Amino acid sequence: MAAEPKFEGWLGKGPESAQGKMEWGAFPKVKTWDEGDVDIQITHCGICGSDVHTLSSGWGPTPYPCCVGHEIVGKAVRVGKNAEKGIKVGDRVGVGAQNSSCLRPDCEECSAGLENHCTRGVNTFASPYPDGQMSYGGYADYHRCPSHFVVKIPDAIKSDEAAPMLCGGITLYSPLKNNGCGPGKKVGIVGVGGLGHYGVMFAKALGADKVVGISRKAEKKDDVLKMGADEYIATDDDPDWANHHARSLDLIVSTVSSPKMPLMEYLQLLRTKGTFIQVGAPEDKLPDMNAFAFIAKGVKFGGSAIGPPWQIEEMLKFAADKGIHSWINKYSMKDANQAIIDFNAGKPRYRFVLENEKHL
Template sequence: MAAQDYKFEGWLGKGPESAEGKMEWGAFPKVKPFDEDNDVDIQITHCGICGSDLHTLRSGWGPTPYPCCVGHEIVGKAVRVGKKVEKGIKVGDRVGVGAQNSSCLKPDCEECQAGLENHCTRAVNTFADQYPDGSYSYGGYADYHRCPSHFVMKIPEAIPSEAAAPLLCGGITLYSPLKNNGCGPGKKVGIIGVGGLGHFGVMFAKALGADKVVGISRRHDKKDDVLKMGADEYIATEDDKDWATHHARSLDLIICTVSSPKMPLMDYLQLLRVKGTFIQVGAPEDKLPDMTAFAFIAKGVKFGGSMIGPPWQIEEMLNFVAEKNIKPWIQTYDMKDANKAILDMEAGKARYRISLVNKKHL
């Protein structure tokens, strides 16, 4: 354990306008007290940018407790560790934390005891959330982060930090539903929305051994990239005429990353084979498009959802990425340019995930 001689500071959103590139650097007002047994303090070197950051900054999913510091794809060095931390984490280790910072872990919690901590009703998000003691969680657009060790991962040596950070939320958001729904040999898999999330889905589906991987996006401008990521086929829903009819009943599993109430959901569902599965991971700020019951009844298909993944599965994913030598497509920005980075992210300029680099900690 090391004594604390550092400050918890970062880019603060002080109102909905902060999503317009108006975050301000400052101190965190209500940091969680250090648990001498279980906590880890991380000196942040890298933090991925996720769409959730923008939703939260503008209070898109509900009122945000300002001031908030977003960022939940955090990688850095452990600089202070509790006496009873899990996983043998030591000062100096390269570690990371994703979108979840805490859960109750109580013996009577069905979710925690089943290894489904991400579905615990008493979970704490990595930013803009409150701990039971009244303190708040602050994210990774910052210098330091504090997290209970159960949700801290050691980063495999083979994965560069700028690639490891986006895996901790974006990566697991696609790995978990693919793995949990049988992606592998004998399966034909579609990934809808090949952006920051979807590009992980294409690479993971291929690496998991799916017989066929189809990237699905609006326009043809990403086709070459998506085929290089490993897709066998590409569908452009705004450019390809009669795409839903032409590709009907062709896929066993679809993972949808799109967060728009205007997406052609009924057309997407046509792509499923009999007994197929559609998993929604994109979270619109308002609602999903209308759909009819016959979209499910006629072919006996399932419609489900998925949210990140538990710590054990994040570790499994990291080891899988290292073993298969998967290379996410990452752009880097200096941490001091975080306001520009979120604007570029919102404008769709990321190809395909952005990591902020805190150069003073390299």
């Protein structure tokens, strides 16, 4: 039997940890080992806005102490005898924002390959397992995960670029793929940051006729065009942008998580029978909406949450085949607190990744 790894990481012990005040320490309640599990020696972990929302208790009370990080890549160092997918010790693997679900045959979601919507799902951090043990994330040395939610990383994708795809990437790939992004479609990505930059690249690679990046400031325009966008809208610079571009898009995916977003103006951009998908999650509420924004053009408003394991695998293969590369800035794992401070200051271009040098 393989030795038990030493589970330590950056712990948030209260809301102040969201300001770069995490403390390194041992995990108090590591998941009980199961023969379907995989222990991952972490080499890289992406930083996601969800990490900060959790550290600050912005989405609700956080069960402190918590270790955040759910874009994990590393080496499988212990593999249970009942592990799925042929995972072996030494494989380069990853896990995203979901760590577990019930996987029961009578579960409508799990049986349909929609594990990400299972009501008994377990998040990769700050979430309890059925036995009361707690999940701890990837700002750490090791992570334990049920093998069903572990994915192999294609050889063509570097570990530091693969990590942020496991949440940021799938959060955009899934709604684009599920809502018909491809030839004949004109697609807008609202908020071209850590999430939105994947939306631009995936929409273009999926073959959309036109891809439009939509953000507040013009300063990102050159980057967004390099990512593959055909057009860029800077909403702060054109006071009449919603009228200038009205009825021009079939599908919009919004990554914005501010309750002050100009949602009614975004909806003006949709063509008749268009679709608006929200993936950003404000801490309080969405802006008010007028029903006629939907009724008049027969448009749909929906949401999307990450994606199931099979779709993450599909996305990684697609990214490898199409040569899609994450735009990242790297920090040492030991500098995680500074990375959080810089993240809060809006410095990512476009995704922060922690690198655990002692495991490279």
